[in-house]
Amino acid sequence: MHAVYALPRLSLRFIPVWRRNFLVWTKLAAPSVLFNLADPTIYMLGLGYGLGAFLPEVGGVPYIAFLAAGTICFSTMNTATFEALYSAFSRMHVQRTWDAIINAPLALDDVVLAELVWAASKSVLSGLAILVVVYALGVVTSPLALATLLVVPLIGLCFGALGLAISALAPSYDFFSYYFTLVITPMAMLCGVFFPLEQLPQPLRIVAEILPLSHAVALVRPLTFGALPQEVLLHVAVLLAYGVAGFYAATVLFRRRLAS
Amino acid sequence: MELTPPGPPVQEGQDAVLRARGLRKRYGDLEVVAGVSFAIARGECFGLLGPNGAGKTTTLRLCLGLIAPDGGEIELLGEPVPPRARVARRAVGVVPQMDNLDPDFTVAENLLVYGRYFGLEDATIRTRLPELLDFAGLAGRASSRIQTLSGGMRRRLLLARALVNDPELVFMDEPTTGLDPQARHVIWDRLKQLLARGKTILLTTHFMEEAERLCDRIAIMDRGRFIAEGTPRELIARHVEPHVVEVHGDGLGEWSAVEGARLAARIERSGETAFSYAADAAPLVASLDRAAGLRYLHRPASLEDVFLKLTGRELRD
Numbered sequence: 001m002h003a004v005y006a007l008p009r010l011s012l013r014f015i016p017v018w019r020r021n022f023l024v025w026t027k028l029a030a031p032s033v034l035f036n037l038a039d040p041t042i043y044m045l046g047l048g049y050g051l052g053a054f055l056p057e058v059g060g061v062p063y064i065a066f067l068a069a070g071t072i073c074f075s076t077m078n079t080a081t082f083e084a085l086y087s088a089f090s091r092m093h094v095q096r097t098w099d100a101i102i103n104a105p106l107a108l109d110d111v112v113l114a115e116l117v118w119a120a121s122k123s124v125l126s127g128l129a130i131l132v133v134v135y136a137l138g139v140v141t142s143p144l145a146l147a148t149l150l151v152v153p154l155i156g157l158c159f160g161a162l163g164l165a166i167s168a169l170a171p172s173y174d175f176f177s178y179y180f181t182l183v184i185t186p187m188a189m190l191c192g193v194f195f196p197l198e199q200l201p202q203p204l205r206i207v208a209e210i211l212p213l214s215h216a217v218a219l220v221r222p223l224t225f226g227a228l229p230q231e232v233l234l235h236v237a238v239l240l241a242y243g244v245a246g247f248y249a250a251t252v253l254f255r256r257r258l259a260s
Numbered sequence: 261m262e263l264t265p266p267g268p269p270v271q272e273g274q275d276a277v278l279r280a281r282g283l284r285k286r287y288g289d290l291e292v293v294a295g296v297s298f299a300i301a302r303g304e305c306f307g308l309l310g311p312n313g314a315g316k317t318t319t320l321r322l323c324l325g326l327i328a329p330d331g332g333e334i335e336l337l338g339e340p341v342p343p344r345a346r347v348a349r350r351a352v353g354v355v356p357q358m359d360n361l362d363p364d365f366t367v368a369e370n371l372l373v374y375g376r377y378f379g380l381e382d383a384t385i386r387t388r389l390p391e392l393l394d395f396a397g398l399a400g401r402a403s404s405r406i407q408t409l410s411g412g413m414r415r416r417l418l419l420a421r422a423l424v425n426d427p428e429l430v431f432m433d434e435p436t437t438g439l440d441p442q443a444r445h446v447i448w449d450r451l452k453q454l455l456a457r458g459k460t461i462l463l464t465t466h467f468m469e470e471a472e473r474l475c476d477r478i479a480i481m482d483r484g485r486f487i488a489e490g491t492p493r494e495l496i497a498r499h500v501e502p503h504v505v506e507v508h509g510d511g512l513g514e515w516s517a518v519e520g521a522r523l524a525a526r527i528e529r530s531g532e533t534a535f536s537y538a539a540d541a542a543p544l545v546a547s548l549d550r551a552a553g554l555r556y557l558h559r560p561a562s563l564e565d566v567f568l569k570l571t572g573r574e575l576r577d
Contacts, residue, residue: 003328016376023373024364096360102326103354104377104425105346259327 004259008251009109017101017114018121021091025122036126040075041133044068047194048139059196061225068134069221070193072127072148073155077213080123080156081184084163085176088115092167098258108258112164112251119160120153127152134224142226151223155216158239161246162212168253192217212242277302277337277429277460278323284331285318292318293329294484300462302428305455307475308464309567311576315484316464317357320431323462324349337428350378353422357433359414361406367393367417368402371424378425385424395450396420412443419450430454432463436470448473468564478563482571492563499566501525503541503558507534510553519547530573537561 025032048064058066091097098111131148134140166179190204191197191213197205208214215235222229229235276299285293293315300306308316321327323334325345334341339348362370371392375385393399396416401409409417415435422430435451436444451461451474465471471478472492480488480495488495496502505524507515516534520527523543524536536544541558548556 013379016373016379019376020362020373023369024362027364095363096356096358097362099356099358100360100362100374100421101377103324103349103352103356104374105349105379106377107346 004255005252011110013106013110014114017111018118021118036079037129040071040130044071065139068139069224072130073216073220074188074193075130076123076127076152076155077159079126080119080159081163083119083122084160085167089167089170108255112254116160116247120156123156124152140224144226145224148220148223151219154239158212158243161243164250165246168250168257187211187213212239215239275302279335282332283322283329285322286330291484296486302460303458305461305475307471307478308481309471309478310481311571313576314481316481317433320433351428353427353430355418355422355432355435363406366403366405367398371421374421375424392420412439429460434464468567472563480570487570495566496561500561500569501537501539502561503538504561504565505536505541505544506557507554508532509555515551515554523547
């Protein structure tokens with residue numbers, strides 16, 4: 001029984017599994033990039049220029065500039081979450097790809113790690129795409145914004161890990177609606193993506209401070225303004241803690257699920 | 261009926277590619293594998309027969325180290341399982357019961373990607389591709405998408421995929437279930453080729469014909485236990501009479517009760533058919549020739565008779 005609860009064994013054996021997912025992606029890359037890019041860009045432009053026209057300044061900058069950081073974080077979170085939920089679940093449960101892989105000299109831990117790194121990789125691409133758009137539009141100008149690319153993988157790992165834990169629990173795709181309704185949507189609304197956290201009443205603000213996306217935004221937003229973020233260690237530690245806890249839970253839950 | 265010659269029985273201490281002792285696995289209140297011991301010698305084809313739910317697939321998963329046993333010991337290619345299962349699987353191929361080919365890939369990509377899981381270089385896999393495709397009867401289909409393949413082709417590709425690492429031992433979980441007779445014969449032919457090359461095969465099946473044709477040794481499994489083990493010939497000789505007369509038609513009940521009971525060593529009734537087992541079928545046949553309205557089929561006893569005698573005729577769902 002204790003073997004189920006052992007710490008995840010990390011090994012470079014995850015690479016061939018990551019490459020498998022990458023090869024699938026190269027076949028579907030065009031529509032995939034479009035989805036990752038179009039959706040958040042439309043949100044950002046619509047809200048930024050449309051709603052932004054009514055607002056003087058938010059957080060001391062034009063609203064669209066304020067939104068840029070939120071959109072990067074939101075989009076990274078979403079991409080990692082979708083990959084860890086629908087795509088990973090499909091590979092595990094529907095296509096039985098994982099069953100095939102663990103008949104080879106790979107362990108389930110290798111597969112879970114590969115899925116995590118893959119979800120994070122895809123989400124980095126998402127964050128990068130938004131960054132290119134905001135640079136191209138001149139919404140963001142500071143070279144310091146490039147440092148966002150150091151934060152984005154951490155956001156991807158964090159939400160990829162949480163998503164995998166949910167996948168491990170899911171009996172079917174329908175289950176994911178709970179996670180979106182109860183976790184992802186509140187996070188998008190409360191964590192400073194669309195407006196500053198300071199606007200929230202105290203109780204909601206406390207909730208927001210606990211959620212990982214607030215800490216992602218707190219790291220990325222100053223960078224897009226060309227400033228260094230405050231309390232970097234705290235924010236990084238919260239994202240890491242969620243990621244590590246999620247990854248451990250996912251590994252244990254997948255071990256239990258696939259060994260029955 | 262032609263039977264496969266008996267394979268070498270494994271002696272204690274002899275080079276066994278797979279050895280299991282006292283294997284147990286419980287799910288909730290149900291002991292799915294309830295004390296199973298066996299050894300498979302190099303080059304042998306060992307068949308695990310049993311009704312649905314007998315514990316065959318669980319036994320395979322235990323031997324591969326995918327699940328941990330509640331009791332017993334397993335040694336796969338000299339490595340203790342589960343602790344060293346991952347290492348042992350380097351020289352093992354697996355043909356799963358359920359098709360889990362990668363639907364997004366072509367035939368060749370499926371083999372390439374799977375080979376990488378064994379740590380093989382792309383170049384190494386590519387040099388093996390033509391032979392694997394040829395073996396699977398898929399030469400010229402390297403770039404075909406999986407969706408365009410027939411059921412038989414997909415199963416052959418699964419077999420080729422299991423050989424990408426040139427394994428010593430191949431596990432096959434019901435390799436021909438759901439295939440038409442043509443496709444099944446092709447798979448059987450390929451498995452014989454593998455045996456001729458010295459590979460060892462462990463297969464599960466509920467096709468008796470498959471077991472009789474391919475297996476050197478067979479274990480019949482039911483409710484988590486081995487209830488009989490031996491070569492197909494041995495099992496038939498040990499458990500059933502050599503002749504079977506299947507009788508059906510009008511007046512079956514009366515004939516069975518009187519003539520059948522007198523002339524057959526044993527009669528089993530299943531629906532509208534009476535299976536009459538005898539050391540000498542001549543008196544039965546003579547009696548049936550006189551009985552108007554009854555029809556019969558006289559045939560030698562087969563593994564299926566052994567199987568049904570030992571596991572019963574009721575449905576297992």
